[in-house]
Amino acid sequence: MGVGMGLNLLLLLAMVATNILSLYHLLSTTRNPSATSQTTIVDHSPVPDHLLHQLHTIRATITHLTRSRSSKPTAEDAPPPPPEDLLLYARISPIASACSDHPELLHRYMNYTPFHPCPPDSLPLAESLILRGCHPLPRRRCFSPSPIPKTLTDPISDFTRLLSFGSALDLPIPQLLRLSTSPIRLALDIGGGTGALASLLRRLANATVLTTTMNLGYPYNEAVASQGLVPLHAPLQQRFPVHDGALDLVRAGRAVNRWIPTPSLEFLLFDADRVLRAGGLLWMDHFFCRAGDLTGIYSPMIGRLGYKRIKWAVENKTDAGGLRYGEVYLTALLQKPPILPTKV
Ligand SMILES: *[C@@H]1O[C@H](CO)[C@@H](O)[C@H](O)[C@H]1NC(C)=O
Numbered sequence: 379m380g381v382g383m384g385l386n387l388l389l390l391l392a393m394v395a396t397n398i399l400s401l402y403h404l405l406s407t408t409r410n411p412s413a414t415s416q417t418t419i420v421d422h423s424p425v426p427d428h429l430l431h432q433l434h435t436i437r438a439t440i441t442h443l444t445r446s447r448s449s450k451p452t453a454e455d456a457p458p459p460p461p462e463d464l465l466l467y468a469r470i471s472p473i474a475s476a477c478s479d480h481p482e483l484l485h486r487y488m489n490y491t492p493f494h495p496c497p498p499d500s501l502p503l504a505e506s507l508i509l510r511g512c513h514p515l516p517r518r519r520c521f522s523p524s525p526i527p528k529t530l531t532d533p534i535s536d537f538t539r540l541l542s543f544g545s546a547l548d549l550p551i552p553q554l555l556r557l558s559t560s561p562i563r564l565a566l567d568i569g570g571g572t573g574a575l576a577s578l579l580r581r582l583a584n585a586t587v588l589t590t591t592m593n594l595g596y597p598y599n600e601a602v603a604s605q606g607l608v609p610l611h612a613p614l615q616q617r618f619p620v621h622d623g624a625l626d627l628v629r630a631g632r633a634v635n636r637w638i639p640t641p642s643l644e645f646l647l648f649d650a651d652r653v654l655r656a657g658g659l660l661w662m663d664h665f666f667c668r669a670g671d672l673t674g675i676y677s678p679m680i681g682r683l684g685y686k687r688i689k690w691a692v693e694n695k696t697d698a699g700g701l702r703y704g705e706v707y708l709t710a711l712l713q714k715p716p717i718l719p720t721k722v
């Protein structure tokens with residue numbers, strides 16, 4: 379730190395000195411009555427020898443300092459240069475601004491030997507970046523480990539909950555299909571874990587469901603893929619990679635809850651609205667928040683969508699966390715207006 383700062387200070391002083399000299403030179407010549415215009419002053423007026431000498435000395439010092447800085451960079455001097463492939467990729471495709479906010483992680487992620495196996499810590503690094511909003515990640519030119527696909531067993535509870543009615547908060551798929559006034563062909567399951575909803579909707583309705591999921595602590599993406607379903611490795615704050623009005627159903631599972639900052643949640647809900655077709659369904663499945671916030675914040679927020687309430691069930695969250703914070707669960711099935719309201 380000390381050496382780097384010392385050099386920087388020297389450079390700064392040298393530059394200031396040069397500028398003062400130039401200014402002095404300019405001032406002394408503008409006072410010269412024989413000068414006709416500003417542009418010719420510098421070229422024709424004589425510069426005192428002692429000033430010229432000082433100027434040369436200062437320039438030489440700057441050149442020397444700059445050379446020694448670039449030839450001998452120390453760890454404290456400046457951050458290491460970005461990895462080669464990051465620079466190459468950044469020229470091809472723009473990188474999300476959130477990526478640049480985490481240069482240390484980004485450089486580690488992009489630091490690899492091209493055309494060789496990727497470093498072993500790639501997945502945790504990738505998820506750290508994705509969760510910080512660096513998505514899509516820059517592409518890389520290394521070989522990712524590709525484990526042989528194996529069928530991962532789905533936690534049975536997810537299936538059971540989606541098939542049977544255990545509490546008012548549940549919405550079994552057969553009931554969902556009956557409540558829907560039009561066929562569900564294409565859907566999005568936000569934070570869909572192992573893909574239970576996608577699996578059931580394929581079986582019961584021949585529907586295609588995209589499941590967004592991260593791998594936090596469990597190979598959720600592999601579990602979804604192993605059933606021949608589509609896992610989207612995307613964080614909650616990411617714009618859904620689907621065109622406007624393309625989907626019949628969007629479900630927000632338990633991952634969508636009061637831990638999401640309110641503005642982020644509002645953007646998420648409006649993005650769900652964007653991808654839903656007119657008459658499509660938004661299903662908030664076991665959304666939890668403090669009881670007071672449901673009436674104060676979340677009901678009004680959901681209300682701003684102007685959706686019809688097909689189901690609205692609220693119950694106390696009775697686990698340890700729920701009791702401690704006075705939380706409630708909300709399960710809501712909401713329908714986007716079939717015809718968009720006309721602007722007045
Ligand atoms: C799903 O599609 C297959 C083949 O078209 C058809 O035989 C089956 O009845 C469909 N199932 C449902 C639940 O729509």
Ligand SMILES: *[C@@H]1O[C@H](CO)[C@@H](O)[C@H](O)[C@H]1NC(C)=O
Binds near residue numbers: 694704
């Ligand atoms: C839910 O919790 C609140 C506050 O803890 C309590 O007043 C209320 O009776 C509970 N409701 C039910 C249905 O248990």
